[in-house]
Amino acid sequence: MKVFPAEVVDAVITECDRTEKRRRSLPARSMAYFAMGMALHSEGSYEDVLAMISDGLAWAQRDERSGKLANKAAISHARDRLGPEPMAMLFSRVAGPLAVKDTPGCWLAGRRLVAIDGTCLDLPDTPANDAHFGRPGVMKGERSAFPQARVVALAECGTHAMFDAVIGPYTTSENAACAELLGRLEPGMLCLADRGFYSFTAWENARGTGADLLWRVKDNLKLEPVEDLPDGSWLADVFDSVADQRRRRPVRVRVVSYTIEDGRDPTGPYRLITTLLDHNQAPATQLAAAYAQRWEIETSFDELKTHQRAPRTVLRSKSPKLVTQEIWGHLCCHYAIRTLMLDAAEAAGRDPDRVSFVAALRISRRSIAQQGAFPP
Numbered sequence: 001m002k003v004f005p006a007e008v009v010d011a012v013i014t015e016c017d018r019t020e021k022r023r024r025s026l027p028a029r030s031m032a033y034f035a036m037g038m039a040l041h042s043e044g045s046y047e048d049v050l051a052m053i054s055d056g057l058a059w060a061q062r063d064e065r066s067g068k069l070a071n072k073a074a075i076s077h078a079r080d081r082l083g084p085e086p087m088a089m090l091f092s093r094v095a096g097p098l099a100v101k102d103t104p105g106c107w108l109a110g111r112r113l114v115a116i117d118g119t120c121l122d123l124p125d126t127p128a129n130d131a132h133f134g135r136p137g138v139m140k141g142e143r144s145a146f147p148q149a150r151v152v153a154l155a156e157c158g159t160h161a162m163f164d165a166v167i168g169p170y171t172t173s174e175n176a177a178c179a180e181l182l183g184r185l186e187p188g189m190l191c192l193a194d195r196g197f198y199s200f201t202a203w204e205n206a207r208g209t210g211a212d213l214l215w216r217v218k219d220n221l222k223l224e225p226v227e228d229l230p231d232g233s234w235l236a237d238v239f240d241s242v243a244d245q246r247r248r249r250p251v252r253v254r255v256v257s258y259t260i261e262d263g264r265d266p267t268g269p270y271r272l273i274t275t276l277l278d279h280n281q282a283p284a285t286q287l288a289a290a291y292a293q294r295w296e297i298e299t300s301f302d303e304l305k306t307h308q309r310a311p312r313t314v315l316r317s318k319s320p321k322l323v324t325q326e327i328w329g330h331l332c333c334h335y336a337i338r339t340l341m342l343d344a345a346e347a348a349g350r351d352p353d354r355v356s357f358v359a360a361l362r363i364s365r366r367s368i369a370q371q372g373a374f375p376p
Contacts, residue, residue, distance in 0.1 A: 003336040004036070004094055009086075012093060016086045026070055026078035028086070030054070034075070035087050035329030036336070038316065040365055042309045046072045052368050079322055087328035088167075095163040095335045097156045097189075098342050104351045106158030108290045109282040111190035111212055115297040116181060116197065118152040118174040119305065122314045123323055132320035134171035146314055149323055152177040153300070153331075154185075157192070157293040159352050160300045161338040167327050175202065185211035190276075192294040198273075200240045204251065207275055214274045214291060223255050223271070232256075233284040235277065252277065256284045303357045304334045337364055 006029060013019055013028045020027055030053060037049045044052075050069055070078070097114070099106035106113055120136075122145075123129045129147040136144045148170040153162040164184055166177050175197060182202055185191055187210035195216040206213055217223075225234040237250030254277045259268030272291055276282045305311075309330065317323040341360045345352040 003339045004033075004090060004332060008093060009033070009090060012086050012089045013082075016083075016089060018082055018086055024078070026074060028082050031078045031082040032086055032090065035079070035082070035325055036333045037329075037368065038326060039308060039330040039333035040361075040368060042313060046075045050075060076322075079317075079325065082325065084321055084324035084328060087325050087332065091165070091328055091332050091335070094332075095161070097163055098159045098161045098339060099156060100346075103158055103342070103346075105293070105353055106156065108190055108286060109276065110188075112188055113157040113192065113290060113293050114154055114185075114189050115157055115192040115294045116152065116154050116178055117194065117294075117297045117301070118150055118177060119301040120148040120150050120170060121305070121309075121327065122146040122312075123149055124314055124316070124318050126318045128319050129323060133169040133323070136170060149315075149327060150174065150177055151327060151331075152181055153297065154181055154191075155297040155300045157296040159338060159342050160296055160303065160357075161335055161342070162297075162300050162304075162331060163335070165331055167324055175199065178202070179205060182206040183209060185209040187211060190214055190290070192291060194294060200238060200251075203238070204240075207251075212275045214272055214276070214287060216291065217271050217273055219271065221271075223253075223273070225255075226252070229254070229279045229284075231279045231284040233279055233287075236273075238273070254279070256287050258284070258288050300334070304330055307358055307361055308334060308337075337361060340364070 009029050009032050013032065018028045033053050034050060037053045041049050041052065047069060054069060097112055099112065101107070123133060125146055133147040133149050135147045138144050150168050150170050150172055151165055152174060153165040155162045164181055166180050168177050178197060179202065182205045185206055189211040191206060191211055191213050193213070193215040195218050198215050198217045198221070203213065203215070221238070223236040223238070226237060227235040229235065233254055233256045236253055236255050238253055239250055253273040253275070256272040256274065257269050259270070270288070270291070272287060274282075274287060276287070315323060315326050317326045337357070337360050341355045341357070342352050345355050
């Protein structure tokens with residue numbers, strides 16, 4: 001894969017101490033690509049996916065021999081040897097925001113629009129997965145059919161590229177899982193988040209990175225106006241606690257409140273708070289319109305869960321270590337497809353939002369075993 005070149009894969013494998021001590025028919029590099037191949041061909045058998053990966057790697061290495069392919073048990077052992085750490089590091093090493101300055105739909109007031117949110121994935125119902133990941137409860141005290149893993153991610157709104165993520169058990173709340181991600185925001189970003197993510201601690205954690213924030217908040221958060229602004233927004237103070245409020249240790253925010261009227265019953269009011277205090281730099285109407293871009297990360301999750309993984313499909317891996325490896329493989333695969341989609345959109349002078357993910361996925365599946373799919 002051009003997005004995940006062999007030299008980067010090999011460097012990550014070396015850093016994770018997964019380099020083979022002896023020559024193997026299923027080396028670590030092949031298994032790293034196999035983890036991404038499983039995501040690309042989520043309905044194919046282990047043997048079918050390995051055959052496609054092996055064909056692509058054989059061409060890249062100019063190896064015309066047609067060796068005997070390993071069976072499912074050998075592939076599982078090779079996956080165990082690789083573990084999840086190289087795939088996590090590979091995603092971290094390669095994935096990043098994709099948009100350039102003229103990419104449409106990606107910027108507001110010179111800031112890169114990104115969004116944070118979470119989703120859950122169904123896992124095979126094994127004792128190990130159940131013990132490690134947990135599962136949701138359902139009515140009458142029963143439990144759901146499958147354990148679940150929770151994925152919280154950061155995505156670039158205009159390109160749908162998920163460029164950072166945390167994977168954990170279902171029993172870890174979305175708010176707890178997001179704490180690590182919020183600390184990895186960067187200056188020049190404008191992070192969008194739904195109302196379930198706000199807490200004073202989370203806000204300060206994210207604000208401390210130098211990134212700007214635009215978050216929806218719940219109706220019970222007290223936001224008394226300190227100063228009204230000409231665009232209809234106002235400045236307010238938020239506090240960590242009642243004691244902080246008494247000691248007057250405020251954090252100044254700007255509040256945008258609005259309803260949506262589209263010919264149906266009005267919805268709202270929506271209350272947003274932001275670190276962008278200058279109404280001239282980012283008027284309230286622009287911020288309200290930008291907040292709608294938060295839903296783009298939901299589209300990213302849908303692409304991964306409905307199209308790439310296939311709807312209502314349970315992941316394959318029967319142990320927590322391999323579940324984590326498999327999810328990182330899915331994230332790497334989605335990022336690679338989104339990178340190629342942006343390249344195609346830029347070459348055609350189009351908005352990346354107007355390029356079909358389903359079509360890009362179909363083309364990627366057809367091309368994985370062809371010449372040039374893997375770098376030499």
